[in-house]
Every structure is written in C-alpha cells, then in structure tokens.
Amino acid sequence: MQRQHFDTLQPVCPVCKLRSGQLHRLVIAEVDEEEGKHIVQGTLHCSEPTCQREYPIIDGVPIIVRDIRSYLSDNAFQIR
Numbered sequence: 001m002q003r004q005h006f007d008t009l010q011p012v013c014p015v016c017k018l019r020s021g022q023l024h025r026l027v028i029a030e031v032d033e034e035e036g037k038h039i040v041q042g043t044l045h046c047s048e049p050t051c052q053r054e055y056p057i058i059d060g061v062p063i064i065v066r067d068i069r070s071y072l073s074d075n076a077f078q079i080r
Helices: 003-009 014-020 068-074
Strands: 026-035 038-046 054-058
Touching (some): 003 038, 054 068
Antiparallel strands (some): 038 054
C-alpha cells in the first residue's frame, strides 16, 4: 500500500458507515514492514474512539471489509 494513495483515497471504516452512516477515516496504526513509501505489512484502525476496529495490510494490500474474520476464513487460500 502506497502511503500517497492512502492519503489521497482517505478510506473509511465500513462498520461505522453501515451502523451510523458516518464516515470515520481509517488511520495507519502500525507498520510492521515497509519498503520505501510502500507499506508491506501493518494495521489500519478506525479513527472513531468507540469503534477502533482493525484492518490488516497483507503483502501491501489493505483488507477493508466489515467482517474480517469471515472474509479471511472464506478467502484464506487466495490470501496465502
């Protein structure tokens, strides 16, 4: 995930959007591996204090889905 693209696109939390209709931005919480300005592994967090959901960045791809556990379980083979 390119930091520049993240700043330009300003992704929002899908859970907050569905529940309240409000657009709470995601923020880069952790960077475990980075190559230049490309985040390879890390975590995004919802900026809403009452939500704080986490979304992983895996191999440079942010996984921003409402039910991350189900998504990862259903798509584990493709992710690996």
